[in-house]
Amino acid sequence: DARVTQTPRHKVTEMGQEVTMRCQPILGHNTVFWYRQTMMQGLELLAYFRNRAPLDDSGMPKDRFSAEMPDATLATLKIQPSEPRDSAVYFCASARPTPRVGETQYFGPGTRLLVL
Amino acid sequence: RKEVEQDPGPFNVPEGATVAFNCTYSNSASQSFFWYRQDCRKEPKLLMSVYSSGNEDGRFTAQLNRASQYISLLIRDSKLSDSATYLCVVNIAGYSTLTFGKGTMLLVSP
Numbered sequence: 001d002a003r004v005t006q007t008p009r010h011k012v013t014e015m016g017q018e019v020t021m022r023c024q025p026i027l028g029h030n031t032v033f034w035y036r037q038t039m040m041q042g043l044e045l046l047a048y049f050r051n052r053a054p055l056d057d058s059g060m061p062k063d064r065f066s067a068e069m070p071d072a073t074l075a076t077l078k079i080q081p082s083e084p085r086d087s088a089v090y091f092c093a094s095a096r097p098t099p100r101v102g103e104t105q106y107f108g109p110g111t112r113l114l115v116l
Numbered sequence: 117r118k119e120v121e122q123d124p125g126p127f128n129v130p131e132g133a134t135v136a137f138n139c140t141y142s143n144s145a146s147q148s149f150f151w152y153r154q155d156c157r158k159e160p161k162l163l164m165s166v167y168s169s170g171n172e173d174g175r176f177t178a179q180l181n182r183a184s185q186y187i188s189l190l191i192r193d194s195k196l197s198d199s200a201t202y203l204c205v206v207n208i209a210g211y212s213t214l215t216f217g218k219g220t221m222l223l224v225s226p
Binding site: 031033041042043045048050055056091104105107108109110 | 150158159160161162203212213214215216217218219
């Protein structure tokens with residue numbers, strides 16, 4: 001049963017610290033998405049990659065957030081410096097290659113981030 | 117105006133009840149529609165796609181009204197395990213991404 005994995009599952013840090021979140025997409029999936037979920041805003045798309053190339057990161061605060069895919073099995077999302085307003089659940093999702101748009105996305109369990 | 121709007125609920129229903137959720141979307145170029153389910157403190161998971169002609173999966177029925185730009189989900193014979201948040205999801209033509217509503221919370225009680 002293939003799954004998206006994310007680490008860490010929980011992170012508590014102090015304002016100003018760097019936070020790195022990791023995601024391993026399902027093997028064979030070529031599209032990876034990063035989302036942030038809060039009670040107020042719901043699920044927001046931060047960035048996404050296809051075949052490791054960033055296609056859209058317009059949802060991401062550029063000054064402090066960065067997303068990369070060093071290889072096909074690893075996606076990272078970094079926040080530097082972190083701020084209390086970054087506290088949220090960060091989900092990674094992956095989707096398989098298909099000509100059909102809106103393909104099902106498979107979500108990881110999320111990283112719960114609390115910035116004090 | 118939000119792209120995908122849902123009543124946040126919660127909808128409180130007894131076991132065995134029938135419950136329906138609606139969702140409206142603002143972009144007329146929306147072409148694919150889905151319902152995702154999210155359990156408390158878990159990740160969203162696809163519940164079902166929504167087809168133009170309407171579709172059914174067991175106790176769940178999804179309908180699409182393109183003219184009025186709304187989607188519905190009907191749950192019959194509610195179970196305790198149906199308690200979750202139901203996310204309405206839309207894909208806009210030409211985009212590879214999905215737009216999620218904030219979700220409708222359902223609580224099924226004994």
